[in-house]
Amino acid sequence: MRRCTRLRGARLVKNIDYEKIAADAGLERVGARPPLRAYLAELWERRHFAYTLAGYRIRATMSENRLGLGWIVIRPIFTAIIFGTIFGVVMPKGSRPENFIPFLVVGVFTFEFFSKSFSAGSKAITSNASLVRSLNFPRMLLPLASVMQQVFELIPIIAVMALIVAVTGEPVTWSWLLVPVVFAIMTTFNLGVALVSARLTVHLRDVTQIIPLLTRILFYSSGIFYSLDKVLKNKPDWMLTLADANPISIFLKLVRAQMVEGNVVTARDWVIVVVAAVLLLVIGVIFFWRAEERYGRD
Amino acid sequence: MTEKVNTAPATLGAPIVVANDVHVDYRTHASGKALSNGGSLFKRQSGIRLVHALKGVSFEVREGESVGVIGHNGSGKSTLMRTIAGLTTATKGAVYAASRPALLGVNAALMPDLSGEKNVLLGMLAMGHSKAESTEQFDEIVEFSGLAEFIDLPMKTYSSGMQARLRFSIAVSRDHQILLVDEALAVGDKAFRDKSEQRIRDLRDQAGTVFLVSHSMRSIKDTCTRVLWIDHGNLLMDGDPAEVVKAYEDSK
Numbered sequence: 001m002r003r004c005t006r007l008r009g010a011r012l013v014k015n016i017d018y019e020k021i022a023a024d025a026g027l028e029r030v031g032a033r034p035p036l037r038a039y040l041a042e043l044w045e046r047r048h049f050a051y052t053l054a055g056y057r058i059r060a061t062m063s064e065n066r067l068g069l070g071w072i073v074i075r076p077i078f079t080a081i082i083f084g085t086i087f088g089v090v091m092p093k094g095s096r097p098e099n100f101i102p103f104l105v106v107g108v109f110t111f112e113f114f115s116k117s118f119s120a121g122s123k124a125i126t127s128n129a130s131l132v133r134s135l136n137f138p139r140m141l142l143p144l145a146s147v148m149q150q151v152f153e154l155i156p157i158i159a160v161m162a163l164i165v166a167v168t169g170e171p172v173t174w175s176w177l178l179v180p181v182v183f184a185i186m187t188t189f190n191l192g193v194a195l196v197s198a199r200l201t202v203h204l205r206d207v208t209q210i211i212p213l214l215t216r217i218l219f220y221s222s223g224i225f226y227s228l229d230k231v232l233k234n235k236p237d238w239m240l241t242l243a244d245a246n247p248i249s250i251f252l253k254l255v256r257a258q259m260v261e262g263n264v265v266t267a268r269d270w271v272i273v274v275v276a277a278v279l280l281l282v283i284g285v286i287f288f289w290r291a292e293e294r295y296g297r298d
Numbered sequence: 299m300t301e302k303v304n305t306a307p308a309t310l311g312a313p314i315v316v317a318n319d320v321h322v323d324y325r326t327h328a329s330g331k332a333l334s335n336g337g338s339l340f341k342r343q344s345g346i347r348l349v350h351a352l353k354g355v356s357f358e359v360r361e362g363e364s365v366g367v368i369g370h371n372g373s374g375k376s377t378l379m380r381t382i383a384g385l386t387t388a389t390k391g392a393v394y395a396a397s398r399p400a401l402l403g404v405n406a407a408l409m410p411d412l413s414g415e416k417n418v419l420l421g422m423l424a425m426g427h428s429k430a431e432s433t434e435q436f437d438e439i440v441e442f443s444g445l446a447e448f449i450d451l452p453m454k455t456y457s458s459g460m461q462a463r464l465r466f467s468i469a470v471s472r473d474h475q476i477l478l479v480d481e482a483l484a485v486g487d488k489a490f491r492d493k494s495e496q497r498i499r500d501l502r503d504q505a506g507t508v509f510l511v512s513h514s515m516r517s518i519k520d521t522c523t524r525v526l527w528i529d530h531g532n533l534l535m536d537g538d539p540a541e542v543v544k545a546y547e548d549s550k
Contacts, residue, residue: 016356016358018316018318018319018358019318021316021358022313022318022394024313025312025313025314025396026396027313027314027315027394027396028394028396029392029393029394030382030383030384030392030394030398031384031385031386031387045426046423046424046426048428048429049420049424052419052420053420056409056416060409060411060452061411130408131408131424132385133380134385134401134408135425136383136400136401136425137424137425141424294387296385296386
């Protein structure tokens with residue numbers, strides 16, 4: 001302990017101004033969060049990292065399964081079969097829309113894109129702790145990679161969805177070309193959600209427990225296996241207004257309107273999802289960026 | 299000894315890393331005996347314990363110095379390295395540097411499910427190499443690591459020594475102005491260790507600055523021009539390698 005006192009004593013006497021030394025030498029604070037513009041520029045520069053990570057991850061998770069990439073489409077098909085069987089029997093006929101099978105398949109497949117982005121995004125930072133602790137890169141690349149992975153997986157999912165819808169007798173029309181547009185808007189929306197939930201999970205791990213519950217609430221309230229219009233027909237008006245303002249259910253409606261006959265959307269629906277997507281992305285980017293220095297600490 | 303802290307020899311360059319009163323706290327969940335509330339679910343909060351890993355560390359390092367960091371396990375060496383690298387932010391105080399330091403640690407399994415090859419590419423992209431650069435330097439990195447025959451296997455099948463070698467090879471593929479090496483040398487075999495130490499000396503000679511955390515006093519004395527001794531989060535001693543290492547060994 002004698003040496004310790006000596007060192008400290010000397011420093012007190014000399015009273016070195018380290019702050020000044022650093023400033024004079026033109027040094028910058030390490031790990032300081034860059035301004036938003038510079039941050040986004042760096043993000044763009046390293047986009048290949050997110051892109052490569054997303055691609056590798058799909059192969060890594062799938063290569064351990066016999067059916068490999070097949071599971072990406074098998075899972076939602078099974079969900080649709082289960083819900084189709086259960087609710088096709090249990091639910092009153094009046095709540096069931098026309099063309100039930102394509103209606104349900106589009107609903108389940110589209111919803112799955114949201115729910116998977118949501119849960120993967122929320123774990124983007126916490127499940128990559130060792131990467132965060134060992135390498136310097138804009139942390140936003142991780143939630144970005146998670147959502148990218150879902151987008152890659154979406155391609156076979158859309159193909160299978162289109163196949164099922166066509167096989168059940170829906171006419172193939174030009175409006176199908178709008179489906180990727182809806183999914184592009186939805187990707188923006190999902191990225192915003194992923195960014196917000198990625199940061200929240202870092203602050204409070206309990207969020208990972210809440211997300212499946214939230215997802216389930218959304219699953220049952222977004223009109224996936226029943227028609228919101230029919231079910232809420234005799235209920236107070238505000239209930240339908242509320243249900244209609246839910247961007248998730250509007251996304252489902254928009255995809256159905258392009259692929260399944262008897263589903264219509266208005267310009268209002270398009271406006272709501274575009275505004276919601278842009279708003280969420282902006283909020284998500286700023287919210288995530290502001291905590292950039294936090295992510296490596298715990 | 300104390301004078302060495304304040305006045306660096308004339309041969310050294312400009313200040314390159316300055317730490318000013320760096321404190322780092324961790325909040326962790328304690329369990330077992332530390333959790334003395336009888337295990338009540340609703341009193342979980344009392345199980346959170348504040349760990350004060352660094353308690354006000356200050357120093358100034360100049361261009362061309364290679365700094366050894368010693369101390370017993372849990373003294374705060376790795377936390378100090380992560381803070382210098384900007385991976386952990388100081389709770390109080392700050393670290394300033396001329397460029398972003400690169401940290402090379404042992405506990406960082408990048409992506410255990412992916413093959414060594416993919417880890418190399420990902421690591422390089424994350425460090426800011428372009429795609430073209432990464433492909434270009436790939437062979438060089440694999441050759442340096444000496445793991446060519448295992449490069450297709452998932453990284454989780456590697457031994458800890460092999461993992462460390464690969465990570466080291468990735469990190470030194472780029473010229474860093476400031477390189478932090480956290481015990482990454484201890485795991486490799488003799489031949490690889492010699493090669494790595496040579497690489498560190500080369501880096502230092504290219505006007506780079508190296509921080510080396512090691513429990514091998516021989517490595518420290520061979521490669522460092524200055525040694526910091528960290529004990530319980532405090533900087534206990536800072537000065538000439540022979541002197542500090544001797545004091546450290548005497549203290550045991």
